[in-house]
Amino acid sequence: MSETVDTAGQTKRWWKEAVAYQIYPRSFADSNGDGIGDIPGIIEKLDYIADMGIDVIWLSPHFDSPNADNGYDIRDYRKVMNEFGTMADFDRLLSEIKQRNMRLIIDLVVNHSSDEHEWFVESRASRDNPKRDYYIWRNGAKGVPNNFTSFFGGSAWEKDEATGDYYLHYFAKKQPDLNWDNDEVRAEVYDLMRFWLDKGVSGFRMDVIPFISKNFDFPDLSEDELKDPAVVYASGPRLHEYLQDMNRKVLSHYDCMTVGEAAGVSEAQTPLFVDEARKELDMIFNFAVVMLDRDGWRWKERRLTDMKATFARLDQAVGETGWNTVFLGNHDQPRAVNHFGDARLAFRELSAKALATMMLTMRGTPFIYQGEELGMTNFPFTSLDQFDDIEVRGLREDFVATGKVSEEDLLWHLNKTSRDHARTPMQWDESENGGFTTAENAWLAVNPNYKDINAKAACADENSIYHHYRKLIALRHATPALVYGSYRDIAPEDEQIFAFERVLGDERLITIINFSGEPVMWDEKTVEGAEVLISNDQRRDKTIPGVELTLLPWEAVVLRPAQ
Structure with missing residues (x-):
């Protein structure tokens, strides 16, 4: 987009115009036949990503880790995990990404570290160790400090035999929480951020960043809070002070993007993180949409109207001075086509294209999770x-x-x-293990449908989901209204159709999606004579002849209304 593009009051930023692609390195591509994805494997596949039109790659944790939580337990923030390669491999990856006019952001996991990190090794050694206060300890003589629970089960407090005291861990016991009230801890974090930014990465996805501030009174959780402790964990008293300090001392000195994982953050709280005037983060991943059909680990029914209303609230929350992300999947969610579409044979491709159409024409930076562009599905677990x-x-x-x-x-x-659905290896071709690895077995089983769903077949088929993503990304890049235009749901009460408009100056576009397996009639004068910019059904004419538009099952169209 040109420098003179109309932004309707929004500050023009490259990351608002970008489309991002998340790589989970353990499951992306294995270059050395050990069953585990690695950085050289990613390098081999960069053309595949660039050809989609992707602007930014988000690389899930690549740091040295004992893998208690698949890399989210970091042992050394300045070292690459051995299974993934070396720092030289990382440097080459960064160079190759830039050569293809893309950028790289990496994970910042600093609510906690691994218990094998040198800081914690020292911290647990004795009560008077200089790094004792790098983590959060409570006297063991008084018993478990409170009833906080871990997201991975059991208490969030672990008794350490060395001193008999308890340390806090919101996640696994091998992931002790850092003490951000300690000035030295914050200085260490800022230093490691500069280390990667100076290497040339373009920003960070910040893991569970709202949890970094703690209420050191540690009151017990109520019965309701125990059902969703993230709300309490995300409301520490110094959270926004910390984020503003991070921005002032580090982020403001680089041309970078930041996106915070925002579990426990409500729509109403979103502006506190992303309003430009507050100088904290650029955007956050709010989980309100992806958790609509969840009660913890339990599944529950979700209505389309609830999803549409949530998108509308999120858009209204950021207003003109904030920015959203748009996503349906990541490494912690089931596959998007199962979650929001219809993975049955008759509708998998159509619904995957429909979801892509929705994501790439909404307001906010779209994040595509690896395999979404192929319509990869949930794994058929039997045990x-x-x-x-x-x-x-x-x-x-x-x-x-x-x-x-x-x-x-x-x-x-x-x-x-389950999030393991998203972590099964990428399906590259019809060969054994989907072309992910030459090992007999991958670290996690490949979905058995890889012979039918794989990148090789998708790239060869002009009508594939992959090529639909390419067309949508190209349309978004060429159309300022799809980035900076206002958003309005124009059928909020419809339980089958999701229809919304994007308006910027004199340009108005309408996206209409049939979220059902049955034909649906859309009767609106706005579509008469409209130009069809893109459709996921090849039978659709280039112009809508009348006021009635019959949407086929899971059909999605982007229209430019007649003037």
Whole structure:
């Protein structure tokens, strides 16, 4: 887009105009046949990503880690995980990305570290160790400090045998929480941020960043709060002070983008993080949409009207001085086509294209998770033993082992909600293990449908989901209204159709999507004579002849109304 583009009051930023693609390195491409994805494997596939029109790659944690939580337990923030390669490999990856006119952002995981990080090794050594206060400790003589729970099951407090005291861990016991009230801890974090920014990365996705501030009174959670402790964990008293300090001392000195993972943050609280005047973050991942059909690990029914209303509230919340992300999947969510579309054979491709159409024409920076562009589906788990996720092990211990839930019931829900669905290896071709690895077995089983759903077949088919993404991304790049235009839901009460408009100056575009497996009539004068900019159904004419538009099952169109 040109420098003179109308932004309707929005500050022009490259990351608002970008389309991002998330890589989960363990599952993307294995170059050395050990069953684990790696950085050289990513380099081999960069043309595939660039050809889609992607602007930014988000690389999930690549740091040295004992892998208690698949890399989100970091042992050394300045070292690459051995399974993934070397720092020289990372430097080459960054160079190759830039050569293709893309940028790289990486994970910043600083609410907690690994218990094998040198800071914690020292911290737990004795009560008078200089790094004792790098983490959060409470006297063990008084028993468990409070009833805080871990997201991975059990108490959020672990008694350490060295001193008999308890340390706090919102996640696994091998992920002790850092003490951000300690000035030295913040200085260490800012220094490691500069290390990667000076290398040339273009920003950070910040893992569970709202949790970094703690209420050191540690009051017990109420019964309701125990059902969703993230709300309490995300409301520490110094959170925004910390984020503003980080921005002032580090981020404001670089041309970078920041996106915070915002569990526990409501729509109403969103502007506190992303309003430009506050100088905190550029945008956040708000989970209100992806959690509509969730009650913890349990699945529940979701209505289209609820989803549309949530998108509208999120858009209204950021206003003209903030910015949103748009996403349906990531490494912590089930596959988008199962979650929001229809993975049945008759509708998988159409619904995957419909979801892409929605994401890439909404207001906010779109994030595509690896495999979404192929319509990859949930894995058909038949046993809890097939899961790798530490969260599933915790659920099994907390619910099945105690007799609260049957193994069959837990499995039924996890087949809809588990994040392991997104972590199965990328399906590159029809060869063994989907072309992900030459090893006999990948670290996590490849979805058995890889012979039908893979990148090689998608790239060769002009009508594939992959090429639909390419067309949508090109349209977004060429159309300022799809970036900076206002957003309005024009059918908020319809339970089958999602229709919204994007308006910038004199330009108005309308996206209409049939979220059902049945034909639906859309009767609006606005479509008469409209130009069809893109459709996921090849039978659609280039112009709408009358006021009635019959949308075929899972059909999605982007229209430019006649003047």
